[in-house]
Amino acid sequence: MRKKTIMWMVFVPLLNFAAEPISPIPQLIPYDKLKASIGEKLFFDPILSKNQTVSCASCHNFTYGGADSLARSIGMNGQTGRMNSPTVLNSAFNFAQFWNGRAKNLAEQASGPIHNPVEMGSSRSLIEQRINQKNEYKKAFSKIIGNRPINLDDIIEAIAEYEKTLITPNAKFDLYLQGKMKLDPAETRGYALFKRLGCASCHNGVNVGSNSYQKFGVIVPIERHPHTDDRFEITHRDYDKNVFKVPTLRNIALTAPYFHDGRAATLQEAIRIMSRHNLGVNLSDSDVNDLVSFLYTLTGTIPAKEGIR
């Protein structure tokens, strides 16, 4: 139901821009205020990790566009994870969660890091025990669930509800799509290239990506690490190796380093790798710069840490 609403809110504005493969982020997605306010607390609370040092925000930091600044995130006790942290911002628009889409919605995703020994290493029983001892959570949850003890599903639901509020509307490009702003020449050229080169074949939709699985290294293959969470891990089909959920380009200016293993430190590098490996094209510097200018217009209003809108 939530996805449907989200998609619907996206689609209506899209009607105005039927020709463009990108649609603007809506101002608001409907969410449950009560649950979201608790979710916000939980999102920033390291109580959800076994040794109480890691919270969701540790790897999904608003300063870094909802991700972190590492190639691969570091979890509990300094352990390095397998993948580069995807952004939490606008994750409500993803058609699936995780690099290989193994979680079908935000709630399912939230369960992952919680249980992952490398990330937060906790368990249902531990979390439930701790949360039920905290009066502020008991009081807050009692308004929703009454007097029964809080369970992990309530917690996850609250976090998912909060994540719905983490959208970044009013990016320059969105305003341009809505006819409220004009792009400058470099940005215009960049967008034209974006389409003509075929970037838009995979990076489209409201989240400029995140709506299909595509191969990384179509023309020029990319080596596959043995511990990669790609589609092959799910389907075990050879041709699914290095096939990932297309990441979003929203706020891409903030979420370096790039790609599933964080191999590209800068946007220019990332663009060159993409065009070389996936399109078989060597771009000129000016083309790269134009594309960078365009990508910068995809940065929207980052939500504040406190205060649910």
Added chain:
Amino acid sequence: MMKFPKKTLIALSAGAIALGGLINFQLFTKHYFIERQNINEQLNEIELAEKKLDTTVLRSGIFLYVNQDDIIRQIDTIHTMLHALETSEHVRESHPQMTRALAQYRKSFDRKADYIYDFQTANATIKNATMVLPVLKQHSLSLFNTANPHERRFLENLSQTANSVLLSKNSLDGEMLNTLELRIGELEAYTFDDPAKDNLNTAVIENLKVFRDFFPRYKSAIENLESSSTQNALDNARKYFYREDQSELMAVKSFSYLLVALYMSSLGLIIYFLIRSEKDVVTDRLTGIGNRKGFERRTRTLNEPILILVNINKFKNYNDFYGVASGDRILIETANRLKQITQGYRGATLYRLGGDEFGILMERSSGIHYEQIGRIITEEFHKEPVAINSNIETTLSISIAVSMHKPLLETADMALKSIKNDRTRNLIRYEEGMNLYDGIKTNIEKTHELFEAIKNDRLIPYFQPIVSLQTSEVAKYEVLGRLVTQNGTVHSIGHYLDVVKESKLYPTLTRRMIQKSFAIMHDTSYEFSINLSIEDIADSETVAMIKREFGRYPQIASRVVFEILESEAVNDYGKISDFIDEMKRYGCKIAVDDFGSGYSNFAHILNLDIDIIKLDSSLIRDLNKNHNAIMIIETIIGFALRANIRTVAEYVSEKEVFELLQNLGVDYAQGYYIGKPGPFEPHNGPFCILSGEECPESA
């Protein structure tokens, strides 16, 4: 009486059940139709959404700049609709097979979604390659020199390969892949000095390889999508839905049939009860034949009706003697027999018109011979006794009256009454002259007068003087009851005796007479006689009153004479005897009235200690012409003398009789010759002053 609540209870219960059923039915069918509509719509929506999805997927294959959110959104929509259907309570409860089929559909749809994702992966890649190839081709034309045969051949190869690739993309021709491998090899064999040319070749080869690598997946994704079994699964679900729906519909149908049946049966019940109650109104409960109401109804419809009234004589006795249950049995048996008899006559209907009265009604023009029927009935009951119970039988005595004059029942009843005590006949026909109607009218008038007289104190005693035949002087008076009507006419009580007895005012009358006569006579010295009947004597109130009056007027008792009818004295000997003893103790005298009329019994007279004998009028009237009477009187005188009993002769109306009686030695005389009854006036001197006649010489 029990039948009434039971019927109501049945009707009410049936009504309540029907109402409850109806309400239930309403809710059920409404629910059913809404749900059916809903489910139908939902299934249609899912099918439609899937078709839309197919279109969107196709579009994304055709168009270059596609927003893939549409695909995702439409997949999501189908999931939502499916979920709504699967979790609907109604579906889960009433359509288990459909639910299973829906689960199948979900599985098959999820597979389709996976195919779509696969397609998306292959499609985007191939699309890009498809976009690039023409560009490279175009570029190659400006880059390469067609003059150079080597380069020319390359261009041809490139063009050919690119074209066939683009063609087979749309035709999904897998064959193409085989030749493609060769062509890639061919192109790879080309080398150029110009790095730009080499780069172009490389780019072409790279894109061709993309094609080569991704086309199988592209093709199989499309083929999978084409052959997707989702439609079948959905059709299956729909099939089960209809099948299960049918059984629900059957339930609705059978329920509605049930309701119709219930409605019809309650209608039938109502009609039945209506007819029954209509019938009941005109049916006699005990015997099952028609009742008075039925009789009246039919009478109104006939032109010239004839009523044969059949009455069981002295039926009340059977009831009293054998009990009401036996009486009922007799009535039922009588009704049955009469029914059998009347059945033989078309147009004759039988009714029970009263307690022991039955009526046969027919049209005069039907030509039925009522006399014949009468005879048959009489014979039937005369021949065959009627069972009172299993052991006892009795032969009923029947009276039959026929009337053709309206009002039928009243006239026939009148006729019947007139032969009630006639033992010789039991069949009579009412004739116009029998106006017993007037009798009834007179009775009512007389009763009215009586009541008025009592109320307004117009019952007064008259006194008739009785003279001594020896001294010719008035010795005593007889008290006779008189009623004065409103207009002043004086009637004797005898005129009213039947209505007095009927209205049970007899004791009142007697007591009134006694009180009044005592009041008038108490301060005279005359004896006076009061007539008492056995009823009066048996009435303790009256006797008590007499005693009270004695107490009121001391010394009046010795002047009181009580006259008693001899026939009554004979019949109720015991009571009379006790009374006489009592009264004699007060000093009263007792006279026997109408002595010598037939049942004279000297022994009784002596035993009862009678003081006075009043000779019967039959003896006195025409005494001068009746020798036998003289003889009888002489005998009585002789007896009376010896028994020390006085004798009084009544109805003396002639001088001759008076003198005769004197000679015979009767003690007193009374009669019109001596004086008519009238209000009390004391008389002194010989009676001749009364009549105004010449005084006879004293005896």
